[in-house]
Amino acid sequence: MSDSSESPSFYLLRGDDSTRFRELVAGFKDALGDPDTADLNTTLLDGETLNIDSLTADVMAMPFLAPRRLVIVENARSFLTKQVKNAKDRFLKLLAELPQTTQLVLFVDDQIIKRSGKAYWENVKSYDWVLEWIGQNPSRAQVMNCSLPDVADMPVWIRRYCKDKGGTIDKSASALLAQYVGNDTLRAGHEIDKLIAYAGEGGTITTKDLVLLTTQDQEGDIFALVDALGERNGKKAMEQFLLLTEKSDVMELTGMIHRQFRLLIQAREVMDEGGRQDKVQSELKVLSFIAGKLYKQAGRFSMAQLLDIYARLLKIDEDIKTSGMPGIIAFQVLIADLTL
DSSP states (O other): OOOTTTSOSEEEEEESOHHHHHHHHHHHHHTTOSHHHHHHTEEEEETTTOOHHHHHHHHHSOOSSSSOEEEEEESHHHHHHTOOHHHHHHHHHHHHTOOTTEEEEEEEEOOEEEETTEEEETTGGGTHHHHHHHHHOTTTEEEEEEOOOOGGGHHHHHHHHHHHTTOEEOHHHHHHHHHHHTTOHHHHHHHHHHHHHHHOTTOEEOHHHHHHHOOHHHHOOHHHHHHHHHTTOHHHHHHHHHHHHHHSOHHHHHHHHHHHHHHHHHHHHHHHTTOOHHHHHHHHTOOHHHHHHHHHHHTTSOHHHHHHHHHHHHHHHHHHHHHOOOHHHHHHHHHHHHHO
């Protein structure tokens, strides 16, 4: 990390890779120096409830026994979306006046959508006015993209993560784990941490270790859940959903299901344009194994049905975050509606 007098005072981190977010935050905190002092100079804010006045107070506060303090805003897209004209002006003015003694980091949840060979950020309209300011002030601010890797790139990601954690995994095991987890880096990280502990210092993770320690086939997966929804088999869909809740919390599971239906929408678009499985694989940049499943599953839904399901998933996510609605109940209602 650069010296605080040289590095930008404002970072906008956008994407859907929570693992990458955490890595970057760890780097920002390391740059503050002594861990005890770093904790005292780190403030975490929630964009869902944040207002411009409280943000101003936090970023203008002086650091304590350190050259710089770190202010992190989670759910920042919600905060930025709420800003009307005058509030936008106040926020941009605040960015222009950020002291070098403060580093402001915004987490903007977004994802890259790929359609017809083109890629774009799905929610960019809610914060494009901030991107414009960043483009005009490159020495003061920086955008860092944190999108999930393509599934086809996951074996390499897995080997790199394993190496960074002090472990080793062979190529066949990394390819198999990629098939298990897709591009879910959070789940991949959990599995790798467990496998490294099992292999021990100096050990190499093999496919045998992977099959022994993971319970992919027994616990169900997202593909099995979507298969059941496509078959309108409510009992099977509910069983698969409950199996998934045993290994992932509801918020993590919500993100996994979101990503699956985004892929299905993209696959359905390819199919509606006359493309077959090989075209789905090349357009979505996924493994052939994944492309085959997506091609089969997307064929069970119309584009209108997929878009409707995706909209309902976004509503569930919003309700869980804003109203505290129990996620399991929300998904059970959705499954019942889709399989009647």
